[in-house]
Amino acid sequence: MAVVVGLILFLAYGPDEKAVIEQSGQWRAAARHHLVEAVAIFFVVEVILVGFSIPVGFWLTVLAGFLFGTWLGTTVVNFASTAGAVLVFLAARYVFADALNRATQSRPRLGRWQAAIHRGFQAHSAYYVFLLRLTPVIPFWVLNIGLALTPVRVKDYWWATQLGMLPITLVVCHAGASLAEITTFRDILSINVLLAFGLLPLVPFAIHQFLSLKFKV
Numbered sequence: 001m002a003v004v005v006g007l008i009l010f011l012a013y014g015p016d017e018k019a020v021i022e023q024s025g026q027w028r029a030a031a032r033h034h035l036v037e038a039v040a041i042f043f044v045v046e047v048i049l050v051g052f053s054i055p056v057g058f059w060l061t062v063l064a065g066f067l068f069g070t071w072l073g074t075t076v077v078n079f080a081s082t083a084g085a086v087l088v089f090l091a092a093r094y095v096f097a098d099a100l101n102r103a104t105q106s107r108p109r110l111g112r113w114q115a116a117i118h119r120g121f122q123a124h125s126a127y128y129v130f131l132l133r134l135t136p137v138i139p140f141w142v143l144n145i146g147l148a149l150t151p152v153r154v155k156d157y158w159w160a161t162q163l164g165m166l167p168i169t170l171v172v173c174h175a176g177a178s179l180a181e182i183t184t185f186r187d188i189l190s191i192n193v194l195l196a197f198g199l200l201p202l203v204p205f206a207i208h209q210f211l212s213l214k215f216k217v
Contacts, residue, residue: 024066028180031067038067043080050084053141057081061169065176073173074166081169082162085144089157092148126156133164
């Protein structure tokens, strides 16, 4: 809701659309002209932001699609966000574990999230990590920390995180790439852009159903 309100206010009172579109086009052209440098900077920035649990992953993914296109943007975001998530996981497990356990005991909501995660690991640890990443109900940074308090192996955490985030990352990057094609602010509400964002809730549901039928878990 806040995003919609912000978008309406931006369209009504924001800067001149021609200037914004031209400037964003120049940024995109500069990123393409200095592609290696731009990708490296973007990668490092995302790893740092994810590592510090700053919740800007969605907007960074849109930006990656806008600057680099669907496929390169997806690749950069998927590896960078996974690297950041692994750093948080390792820090939480080996540096802050005692403090985090005390925090979960004193905060009922955080404790309930941790208990729900532990229940999932009774049967399928890597698969459960995959499903949690595929269906981002729990905040990304909370999940990074909470999973560190479970017995999941680092290797399983890494590949399940990378694979589980891939479908959503692809869809959001495609939406960002679609934004690169607009010529007026009205195009933000075009069928192409709306369909790209509309896939977000459908992708995890479809994959979850497919896996449930195929593997009976």
